[in-house]
Each structure stands twice: as structure tokens, then as C-alpha cells.
Amino acid sequence: MLSLPNLLTLSRIVTVPVLVGLLWWPDWKAGYAIAFGVYCLMGITDYFDGYLARAQGAVSRLGIFLDPIADKIMVAAVILVLTSNGEIHGWHVVAALIILLREIAVSGLREFLAGLQVSVPVSKLAKWKTTLQFVALGALILAGATPGWPVSEQVGLVSLWGAAVLTLVTGWDYLRVGLKHMD
Numbered sequence: 001m002l003s004l005p006n007l008l009t010l011s012r013i014v015t016v017p018v019l020v021g022l023l024w025w026p027d028w029k030a031g032y033a034i035a036f037g038v039y040c041l042m043g044i045t046d047y048f049d050g051y052l053a054r055a056q057g058a059v060s061r062l063g064i065f066l067d068p069i070a071d072k073i074m075v076a077a078v079i080l081v082l083t084s085n086g087e088i089h090g091w092h093v094v095a096a097l098i099i100l101l102r103e104i105a106v107s108g109l110r111e112f113l114a115g116l117q118v119s120v121p122v123s124k125l126a127k128w129k130t131t132l133q134f135v136a137l138g139a140l141i142l143a144g145a146t147p148g149w150p151v152s153e154q155v156g157l158v159s160l161w162g163a164a165v166l167t168l169v170t171g172w173d174y175l176r177v178g179l180k181h182m183d
Contacts, residue, residue, distance in 0.1 A: 005053035006063050008045040012070040015042055016077050023078070023141065026085035032145035039141055042074060043134050068122070071130055072103045078137045087140045092157050095164035099133060102171040109178045116181050120174060129166035136160040 002010075015038060022028075022035035049067060053059045079096045082088045088096050113120055139156030146152060 003053070003056070003058045003060065003063075005049040005056070005058055006060060006066065008049035008052070009063060009066045009070050012042050012045055012049075013066070013073055016073050019074070020077050020081055023081045023085065023144070026087070026144065029145050029147070032141055036138065036141045036145055039078070039138055043138065046071065046130075046134070068107075072107065075130075075133050075137065076100055076103065078141070082137065082140050082144075085144070087144050087153075087156075088160065092160060095157075095160045098164040099160075099167050102167045106171055106174050109174055113178055113181060118177075118181050120177055123170060123173060125166060125173070126170040129163055129170050132159055132163040132166060136163050 019035055019038050019042070022031040022038065025031055046067075049063065053063050079088065079100060083093055083096055110120060136156050136159035139152045139159060143149070143152035143156055
């Protein structure tokens with residue numbers, strides 16, 4: 001049950017408070033720089049937990065359950081802290097809200113469908129959405145560490161909107177599947 005892929009997934013969940021702690025003080029540039037490194041490691045574990053599970057034939061129900069939760073916890077925590085600290089600001093908060101609201105809605109829909117024993121596999125587009133979210137938030141964390149370098153913020157905010165668009169598209173895809181099973 002606690003295979004290496006599952007341990008990697010659990011390590012992401014356990015590391016979220018560390019990441020939040022490093023980001024808590026917006027004027028602590030060294031904290032943001034360390035947070036960027038921690039965030040990158042968390043992103044790498046996200047890739048490797050799935051890769052190793054498939055390569056070793058160790059895909060488990062626990063991993064299937066925990067992996068999307070780990071992603072959602074990490075993304076939601078970073079979005080909230082970056083919004084609170086002003087890294088995500090103005091109209092860009094709308095993109096962040098779209099992402100958060102879709103994650104909540106899709107989680108509820110998956111839970112509903114699981115009760116009906118309907119499985120909704122993660123699409124390739126949803127994986128791209130997650131990747132774009134990771135890039136956006138990583139760039140915004142880096143922007144907090146390097147305020148004199150506006151490219152990171154620009155990449156982060158543009159990627160955040162791109163992720164929000166993919167979030168709407170993939171959310172609609174899940175909703176369409178779900179609507180077929182509702183009376």
C-alpha cells in the first residue's frame with residue numbers, strides 16, 4: 001500500500017504547510033526563493049509518482065485517490081497565499097477563483113459519480129491544465145523572490161489565465177459526463 005509512488009504523493013501533501021510557511025511573509029524574498037525550490041521538487045514528485053506507479057505496475061487505489069487530492073491541496077494553498085500576498089491581484093483573482101471553484105465542483109461531481117460506480121478518467125487536457133497551473137504558480141512564486149524581474153510575473157499571470165481557460169473546458173467535459181448519470 002505504501003509504495004514509493006504513494007510515498008511521493010504523501011510527501012507532497014505533508015510539504016504543503018512548509019510551502020505555505022515559506023510564502024507567508026511577502027517581503028521575505030529568501031523565503032520565496034526557497035519556496036520556489038520546494039515547489040519545483042513537489043512538481044517533480046507529481047510527475048514521478050505517476051511515472052513510477054505505471055512503470056512498476058504499482059498503480060493503486062490509494063494512489064489514484066491521493067494524487068489528485070495532493071494536486072488540489074497544493075494548488076489551492078498556493079493560490080490562497082499568493083492572492084493574500086498580492087502576487088495574484090486585480091482581475092487575475094478571477095482566474096484563480098475559476099480554478100478553485102472548478103476543483104471543488106469536479107471533486108463533488110467525482111464523489112457523486114463514484115457513488116454510482118461511474119469512473120471518470122483524467123483526460124490529457126486535464127493533465128495539461130494541471131501542468132499549466134503548476135507553471136503559473138511556480139512563476140508567480142519566482143516573481144515574489146525576484147521582484148525586479150517582471151518576466152516571471154508576466155509568465156505567471158498569462159499562464160494562470162491559460163490554466164483558467166483549460167479549467168473551464170475540462171470542467172465542462174466532466175460536467176457533461178456527469179449530467180448523463182443524473183435524473
